[in-house]
Amino acid sequence: MINKESEIWTEKYRPETFEEIIGQDEIVKRVKNLTDSLNIPHLLFAGPAGTGKSSLALITVKQLFGEKWHENYLELNASDERGIDVIRQKVKDFARTKAIHSVPFKVIFLDEADALTREAQQALRRTMENYTNTCRFILSCNYSSKIIDPIQSRCAIFRFKLLEKKDMDKIIKRIGEGEKLNILEDAYESLYEASEGDCRRVINLIQATASISVNITKELVNTIVSNAKPKDIKVVLEYALSGDFIAAKDKLLDIMLKESISGQDVIKAIQKEIWNLQIEPEIKVRLTEKTGEIEFRLVEGSDEFIQLESLLASFVLAGQGKI
Amino acid sequence: MTTLCEKYRGKCFLDVKGQDLAVDRIKAFIKIFPSKKAILLHGPTGTGKTSLAYVLAQETNSEILELNASDLRNREQLEKVLKPATQESTLFGKGRIILVDEVDGISAADKGGLPELLSLIEKTKFPIIITANDIWQQKFNLLRQKSELVPLKALNYKTILLILKEIAEKEKIQVNEEILTSISIKSRGDVRAALNDLQAVFQINKPEEIGERDKEDDVFNVLKQIFKNLVNHETLRLYDTVNMPLDEILLWLEENIPYEYHGEELAKAYEVLSKADVFRGRIHRQQHWRFLVYQNILLSAGVSSAKEKPKIGFTLYKKPSRILKIWMSNQRQQKKKSIAVKYAEYCHISVKRAMREFPVIKYIIQKPEIQKQLKLEEDEIEFLSK
Numbered sequence: 001m002i003n004k005e006s007e008i009w010t011e012k013y014r015p016e017t018f019e020e021i022i023g024q025d026e027i028v029k030r031v032k033n034l035t036d037s038l039n040i041p042h043l044l045f046a047g048p049a050g051t052g053k054s055s056l057a058l059i060t061v062k063q064l065f066g067e068k069w070h071e072n073y074l075e076l077n078a079s080d081e082r083g084i085d086v087i088r089q090k091v092k093d094f095a096r097t098k099a100i101h102s103v104p105f106k107v108i109f110l111d112e113a114d115a116l117t118r119e120a121q122q123a124l125r126r127t128m129e130n131y132t133n134t135c136r137f138i139l140s141c142n143y144s145s146k147i148i149d150p151i152q153s154r155c156a157i158f159r160f161k162l163l164e165k166k167d168m169d170k171i172i173k174r175i176g177e178g179e180k181l182n183i184l185e186d187a188y189e190s191l192y193e194a195s196e197g198d199c200r201r202v203i204n205l206i207q208a209t210a211s212i213s214v215n216i217t218k219e220l221v222n223t224i225v226s227n228a229k230p231k232d233i234k235v236v237l238e239y240a241l242s243g244d245f246i247a248a249k250d251k252l253l254d255i256m257l258k259e260s261i262s263g264q265d266v267i268k269a270i271q272k273e274i275w276n277l278q279i280e281p282e283i284k285v286r287l288t289e290k291t292g293e294i295e296f297r298l299v300e301g302s303d304e305f306i307q308l309e310s311l312l313a314s315f316v317l318a319g320q321g322k323i
Numbered sequence: 324m325t326t327l328c329e330k331y332r333g334k335c336f337l338d339v340k341g342q343d344l345a346v347d348r349i350k351a352f353i354k355i356f357p358s359k360k361a362i363l364l365h366g367p368t369g370t371g372k373t374s375l376a377y378v379l380a381q382e383t384n385s386e387i388l389e390l391n392a393s394d395l396r397n398r399e400q401l402e403k404v405l406k407p408a409t410q411e412s413t414l415f416g417k418g419r420i421i422l423v424d425e426v427d428g429i430s431a432a433d434k435g436g437l438p439e440l441l442s443l444i445e446k447t448k449f450p451i452i453i454t455a456n457d458i459w460q461q462k463f464n465l466l467r468q469k470s471e472l473v474p475l476k477a478l479n480y481k482t483i484l485l486i487l488k489e490i491a492e493k494e495k496i497q498v499n500e501e502i503l504t505s506i507s508i509k510s511r512g513d514v515r516a517a518l519n520d521l522q523a524v525f526q527i528n529k530p531e532e533i534g535e536r537d538k539e540d541d542v543f544n545v546l547k548q549i550f551k552n553l554v555n556h557e558t559l560r561l562y563d564t565v566n567m568p569l570d571e572i573l574l575w576l577e578e579n580i581p582y583e584y585h586g587e588e589l590a591k592a593y594e595v596l597s598k599a600d601v602f603r604g605r606i607h608r609q610q611h612w613r614f615l616v617y618q619n620i621l622l623s624a625g626v627s628s629a630k631e632k633p634k635i636g637f638t639l640y641k642k643p644s645r646i647l648k649i650w651m652s653n654q655r656q657q658k659k660k661s662i663a664v665k666y667a668e669y670c671h672i673s674v675k676r677a678m679r680e681f682p683v684i685k686y687i688i689q690k691p692e693i694q695k696q697l698k699l700e701e702d703e704i705e706f707l708s709k
Contacts, residue, residue, distance in 0.1 A: 007693045010670055054671045079673040085472055112673055208686035228682035245581050257652035260678055302604035310597035313590040
């Protein structure tokens with residue numbers, strides 16, 4: 001089942017046929033039927049990361065075009081190329097020529113399509129219409145609700161589920177055997193937990209752990225996981241609660257720059273962290289409300305950091321019981 | 324004397340730096356004209372939009388007709404000036420290029436200007452170049468459809484540095500590299516701003532100053548009045564006395580609030596800053612410049628009134644440091660990013676996701692075989708080993 005010469009296991013163990021995909025049985029069956037008829041509609045794959053959306057798209061294309069899949073397939077990632085101009089240009093260039101194949105269309109896989117703005121999606125909808133004779137789109141997204149209705153109505157929609165424990169165990173086992181690793185029983189548990197149902201993450205974790213030792217233990221997995229976690233927002237909040245505002249904001253900036261995380265991500269982390277702090281429940285509620293307000297302003301404002309600083313100032317007040 | 328910007332405006336495509344993509348697109352546009360009649364160059368200020376238009380005129384040996392924000396651009400005016408220009412041929416049969424500069428400056432006073440422009444685009448016999456900073460406003464929907472869109476990016480500081488060096492050399496003026504670098508960084512991708520700063524350096528010939536010192540004295544003084552005094556009849560006008568944009572003043576306030584205010588004052592002051600920033604966001608997104616009034620009042624009276632009593636004593640205010648920190652960190656992140664780009668392409672994921680998962684990925688890609696498969700460069704490998 002080892003497919004490629006790749007040394008990166010997420011690629012090495014990427015399924016190559018419909019049968020190799022683990023989980024999502026129903027979806028795989030339906031997409032396979034469509035593919036066998038050599039004519040697919042536009043497809044929309046919705047679901048969490050690492051559940052097999054890209055893999056299924058790749059397999060579909062390889063089944064359609066066989067050896068010639070490379071010439072007839074274009075992969076774009078909307079979250080990196082958000083400008084609809086770029087997408088349009090590339091789509092146009094690609095779709096202008098006909099498919100070199102018995103299948104009369106080419107396939108464009110647009111990953112993370114929910115990263116596109118509504119405006120860009122409107123443009124995409126036109127593009128889908130204009131090139132429908134020469135081109136089929138496979139869109140993937142985390143949340144189908146972020147895709148505008150006109151696009152949804154033009155696609156066959158498939159909803160991917162998070163991988164269950166038994167499926168995840170199969171994958172872990174497969175890699176353990178393929179790479180001759182000694183994966184201990186309790187490591188299965190912690191790998192599953194850390195994976196959050198994301199198959200890519202679990203494979204990466206195994207490879208990262210295996211780079212240290214072939215004996216994969218629970219402890220080793222946990223060490224890797226905690227090393228890789230973004231440094232704690234908690235420290236920042238504790239500085240603020242203790243009244244040291246300057247230390248808090250410097251630390252926050254430091255974390256945001258080092259881990260390159262956005263203001264939105266910081267807000268989410270703070271909102272969760274509030275409930276682990278040693279303060280009165282009443283104050284937790286007020287801080288949560290304040291956090292919500294700031295999250296709202298982040299969207300409206302122009303400088304994330306100023307918004308976060310103002311939130312930290314509220315934490316200083318909370319530390320003095322004055323909020 | 325002419326300004327450096329005018330003197331060194333590009334004369335041919337080769338002179339246009341750092342905008343290769345846009346140059347290619349504009350060349351292609353001229354070839355396919357008239358199947359597409361207008362090209363819309365958009366991007367931040369000082370990235371070379373107007374220069375590109377002039378270069379195009381030079382290269383195609385055409386005359387240029389420019390209409391910019393300083394001209395009235397209502398329906399009648401466009402009909403009178405632009406319409407004949409789009410229809411009648413030139414003397415001696417030369418080509419002509421019509422430049423509608425800063426189209427986002429078409430204001431409410433320019434009644435019917437936009438529709439007229441659209442109908443001229445339909446009928447024109449000569450290529451029309453339109454420039455704009457922000458074209459994503461609703462009112463430009465039709466214009467976007469009718470024109471070829473070409474984005475111009477803010478220039479990388481290295482490109483700007485190259486331009487500055489070249490000009491300093493041509494002007495035979497010695498300026499040390501550090502100053503040029505700092506001008507390039509400070510310009511944030513705006514060549515015009517960089518050239519203006521450079522000119523200032525030439526003129527005073529005391530390079531390290533660039534007038535920054537005076538500016539700083541002014542800011543110190545203003546901050547003192549905001550932080551120390553209670554709100555008085557002068558508070559609202561304080562920022563008019565410094566030659567510094569409100570956005571920069573905001574950064575000065577942000578940096579120095581915690582040195583003056585504590586506890587409740589601190590929270591109040593940042594609350595005001597946060598609200599001012601929301602207005603700023605609206606200004607940037609909707610070009611609703613009237614909101615500047617609110618931003619100004621919040622930043623002056625708002626910050627000043629966060630305290631109950633006047634403050635005494637001396638405070639040494641600090642220069643805003645955040646932007647510099649962000650810039651330095653970006654430099655460090657560049658390597659990480661370039662690795663993430665290669666990994667992302669190889670593994671069919673977005674660069675963003677690769678960046679997010681970098682801590683785990685980093686373990687994996689230590690292996691030399693993998694580094695080879697990803698085609699990592701020497702310096703990238705070195706970055707990983709750190």
